[in-house]
Amino acid sequence: MRYTDFTPYDLLLLAKGLGVTIGLFLATSLIGLVIGVLWGVIRYYRVPFLTPLITFISEILKNSPVLVQLFLVFFGFPAFFHLNVTPVQAAVVTLSANTAAFIYVIAVAAIESVGRDQIEAARVFGLTRWQVLRHVIAPQAGAFSVGPLTALLVNQLQVTSLISVIGVMDLAKIGANLNLRTLKPFIVWAVVGLLYYLTAKLVAAMGERFEKRLRAHSEFRGL
């Protein structure tokens, strides 16, 4: 018996792949968000040495291919530091760092979007730098960054497909396996592409909804 045709089990495989993709996407986005915001806060406090270092790292991560970053972590780190790195670990490390670099840029822009006069006024009222950040900057910067963040996340979802190259069983890898087995590239890649497309649309729609809710207070409600 040759398994060259599509079987119902393939749907399960695709669902599993989609699950891995979405799971890694959510995990790395969350880690990236925490690290990126942390970097933004470090810049806000103008920590010497650390701020230029972070800016440099973020520039390097933004301006180099994710594939090379993946290879560096997956092939380079084990050889150099004598560690064991599994494909999933390498994927999590690379994607988190890459997302953090982009979120750092958004965080910096968001913090700078808050007017200087507000910060000065808050300082005059005797708020500490932390209180200014927490109560004056954070709410406004958060609202500001929802739009760019959604665009970034839609992009990062597509970037996750690269981890299939180092052997993580995500949606793209399942697609590659199905393609090799069935030799029907048009159907396989169209279905995989459609699944990615729908997921991206879902992320975009959720971001839009969230942004709408945040902006609801400033919208014209009618007389």
Added chain:
Amino acid sequence: MRLDLTILTPYLGFLGQGALLTAVICVLSLAGAVILGMLVAIARTSATPWVRRLAFAYVDLFRNIPFIVQLFFFYYGLPEIGLYIDAITTGVVALSIAGGAYASDAIRSGILAIDNGILEAAEVSGLSKRVTFTRIVLPIALRTSVRPLGSVLINMILTSSILSTITVNELTGQAKIVASDTFRPFEVYAVLLIVYAALTWLVSIGIGRLHHRLNRDLMAEVT
């Protein structure tokens, strides 16, 4: 665990070949993307609704599906319908189509930014629709969208690394060979990361200069 970059010196010429191929691929794909982007931008600003919708569907689809999936779709799919083209051509085609989706957005916003007065002046002067478009709208739109088109190019340089997965030996592909030759993946990929970052940095400086030069008559009004 000692960083020794000298082992790379015998491979510099080899890596240079890869960099050259990357440059050639990117230049060809940029040309393809700009031509395609122009056509799609025309379609997206067309007065006929179904043309607009079709163009939007193309942009939406190719921006929301991971490039690696698109690439595999073409690479494995085209031979299926009897089109046998080599990996490099496939890569250029895929990059052009994906880049075209992004380029069309840049050019479209350039077209939409054109002052209505200019179009009315052209109409009053008795220029036909076609002449107005090719001689007035496109030059202005392309000139003002140099910067966004530049970021499309930078993205293309980074994305072209993915072509190494379909056996194209551009910079990343060559580096993979060097890494398996020397057993020093860390050094190879770390250097590659810096090379890509430097390359895109240089390109972005060049784009800034070009933008200034092309828009020098507009700058005078601003400053």
